[in-house]
Amino acid sequence: MFFQQVADGGCQSYVIGCAESCAAAIIDPALGQIDRYVGIANREGLRVRYIIETHTHADHFSAARQLAERMGATVVMHRNSPAPHVAMRVDDGHLIAVGALRLKVMHTPGHTRDSMCLHVDDRVFTGDTLLIGGTGRTDLPTGDPAELHRSLFARLLLLDRETLVFPAHDYKGRTHSSIGTEIDGNPRLQVRDEAAFIEMMRGLNLSAPTHLTEALRTNMSGGKTVRQLLAEAALGVPFVSLEGLAGRLEGKRNDFVILDVRERDAYARGHIPGALHLARGQLELKVDETFPDPNLEILTVCELGKISTLAAATLRELGFGRAVALDGGMKSWREGGFPMETGEDPALLI
Incomplete structure (x- = not known):
C-alpha cells in the first residue's frame, strides 16, 4: 500500500494507493494543497480514481471538485451529503475499490449527518468523528451528540485496539494514534454514559471556526471561495x-x-x-x-x-x-x- 499524509495547518489529508495497480484515492483534500497532491501522484506513478470526503467540512475549504476535474477522478461522499458535485454516494458497509485495496465505509453521524469513517487494512480514517485526544464537535449544522455517542461507542471503538487512527485534523503536530490509545486516554471517551456524554458535548462552548459560512457554502455547493x-x-x-x-x-x-x-x-x-x-x-x-x-x-x-x-x-x-x-x-x-x-x-x- 502506498500511503502519504499531507498536512495543511491543522488539516490532515491522505493519499492512499494500491502498489499493484497504481490506483489511488485522496481523502479529505485541502484547497491549498492541490498542486502537492498532483505532484505526489505524478512522482509515484499513481492514477487517482477517487476523491473521498469523510464529511462536509465547516472549518476548511475542500479541493474535491477541483481535483476531480483536474485528475479525472470521482468524488465520493456519504449519501446524506448535500454537495451536488458528488458522483458516487455511498452508505454504511459499502466498499470502495481502489485497485486491490478495499476501503470499508462506516457511517458515523454525530459531527455531521454525512460523517463517515474509512477502514482499510490496519488503519481507519476517522474524519472528525474521532480526533487524537478528542472528538468532533456537535454544535455545527447537522451535528448531534447522541448520534456521535452511538457512532463512537457502538461502532468505531469496537475496532481492534491496534487499529491506527488517522483523523482529518490535528493542531498539535501529531500524525496518528490507535483505537486502544484513544479508548484508554482520550478524555471525552472516558464519559461513556450517553446522557453524560451529551451534556458534556453541549457544554463545550466552542468558538465558531474561521470562515464557517464560506466553508459550508463552498463545500456544500461546489462553488468558489473568495480567495x-x-x-x-x-x-x-x-x-x-x-x-x-x-x-x-x-x-x-x-x-x-x-x-x-x-x-x-x-x-x-x-x-x-x-x-x-x-x-x-x-x-x-x-x-x-x-x-x-x-x-x-x-x-x-x-x-x-x-x-x-x-x-x-x-x-x-x-x-x-x-x-x-x-x-x-x-x-x-x-x-x-x-x-x-x-x-x-x-x-x-x-
Whole structure:
C-alpha cells in the first residue's frame, strides 16, 4: 500500500494507493494543497480514481471538485451529503475499490449527518468523528451528540485496539494514534454514559471556526471561495506599484484615469488626487456611459487591493483591455505618505 499524509495547518489529508495497480484515492483534500497532491501522484506513478470526503467540512475549504476535474477522478461522499458535485454516494458497509485495496465505509453521524469513517487494512480514517485526544464537535449544522455517542461507542471503538487512527485534523503536530490509545486516554471517551456524554458535548462552548459560512457554502455547493475568485482575477490583471502611480501623478500624465471603487463615504474621507469615484456595485451598470473608449487605461483602486483586482478583471471581461489595479490599495498608499485629497468634487463622482 502506498500511503502519504499531507498536512495543511491543522488539516490532515491522505493519499492512499494500491502498489499493484497504481490506483489511488485522496481523502479529505485541502484547497491549498492541490498542486502537492498532483505532484505526489505524478512522482509515484499513481492514477487517482477517487476523491473521498469523510464529511462536509465547516472549518476548511475542500479541493474535491477541483481535483476531480483536474485528475479525472470521482468524488465520493456519504449519501446524506448535500454537495451536488458528488458522483458516487455511498452508505454504511459499502466498499470502495481502489485497485486491490478495499476501503470499508462506516457511517458515523454525530459531527455531521454525512460523517463517515474509512477502514482499510490496519488503519481507519476517522474524519472528525474521532480526533487524537478528542472528538468532533456537535454544535455545527447537522451535528448531534447522541448520534456521535452511538457512532463512537457502538461502532468505531469496537475496532481492534491496534487499529491506527488517522483523523482529518490535528493542531498539535501529531500524525496518528490507535483505537486502544484513544479508548484508554482520550478524555471525552472516558464519559461513556450517553446522557453524560451529551451534556458534556453541549457544554463545550466552542468558538465558531474561521470562515464557517464560506466553508459550508463552498463545500456544500461546489462553488468558489473568495480567495479563488481573487486568485483567478489576479492571473489576468497587471498591477501598478504605489511608487509607479506616484510618479505618474508627479509627471501630471493624463493618459489614464484612476477609478476608486470603494463606497462613497470611504472615498470622501480620503482618496488619490484626481481619482474618479464609482462604487464596485455600480461598475457594470455605469462603466459604458462613463468610459466610451475601451482603449482607455483605467487604474482601479480600493482599500486593500482586493476589490480593485476584481474590478479590473471585470473591466477586462467587458472589453477594457488596458484595465489595471493598484498594488496595495489605499491603506498602503496612506501608510506610504503619498498625496491625498478629501471631500467630494461633483465632477469626479460618477
